[in-house]
Amino acid sequence: SESRAEPETGASNIVSTVNLGCPLDLKFIALQARNAEYNPKVGVYVHKIREPRTTALIFSSGKMVCTGAKSEEQSRLAARKYARVVQKLGFPARFLDFKIQNMVASCDVCFPIRLEGLVLTHQQFSSYEPELFPGLIYRMVKPRIVLLIFVSGKVVLTGNQVQHTHTHAQ
Template sequence: MSDDLLSSLFDTPATPSSGSRLASTSFLCDMSLMGGSSAESGKAIDISSRMIECSNEIVESTIRNESITPEIQNIIASVHLQCELDLRMIAISARNAEYNPKKVNAVVMRLRDPKCTGLLFRSGRLMITGARLENDAKLGGKKMAKICQKSGFPKVKFTNFKMENIIATADCKFPIRLEGLAYDHRDFCNYEPELFPGLVYRYHPDNSPTKAVLLLFVSGKVIVTGCKNYQEICNVFDNIYPVLCQYRK
């Protein structure tokens, strides 16, 4: 698919400006001043008004309604504790930790406030998941670092906090023709309903550094993954929403 076509897929349709509507009004006035009977002029004005209303409705139908807002479901963040850890010792010392090296070579640490889960690796790397707010993920990471300090590792430091991935969901409020979308956008889509009911859409426009993967379902539900902050999620959804509107059932 060419770069021009790809760019056109993610361009947000422009909202009609007041200037364009004034120009349309001026056009209607000019029509009324043209020669011909008043009845013919009235019909021309009526037809032109309907055309303008239809064009405005088409544009507005592809603009995301404020009620259709992506909601964060999970945040994945990472922290480095600057210290090698004895995972077995931490699992014995901490009441909210468990260690089963046969399943995963990391200590699983769960917190209730804020509600999140951490994976502690021997290298000192800590992965945090389950939080819905960045501040909660950061606070949870700091609490886990303190638990490690109290478990016999006083050199532990909370450093290099980084948002790795945000998972968000949204509802388009209308069903989507996934077959048509998969065919027209086959360079970006992977759709195998026999294996998975959702369509995988890889979002990476040439004019944007943002990379994301969207899971689209017939019901209109959308899952957005791969973004680093909430603004990126909103930008991705705002750009993909007009495309989805073209495949409304």
């Protein structure tokens, strides 16, 4: 296989929250809305949309968790679409306190990484126990991001500031 000069990067999942600012009748919403189901055991209404491809967990308190977006903009757009569905069903839903809670991104630096050497030079930030997990766990302090670094050169980044910093973390 040929090696690449440029690392490949990309966000793979964004989790955001928003408060719709009103109590909701989840059973009613699930009966009226498309691609929706109500889970009374958990007290959550699950709704999916295709564009952007996301899933929302909506609670009777009006709190919502949106997952699956590939960018912060997509996550905000999806959350607004879910809020609009609730509004159209007669609830006075607003769009309060939108916040990105977590992001997962990945990249391939296109060269092998010597994990034993990395853990020795960055002991205060990293742990590497190959018999338990094949990747090195690197905990950055500022920004607070956790990287899972693999011998292959593949890196997975998680944290709520990944979108803005995954190029620096490489």
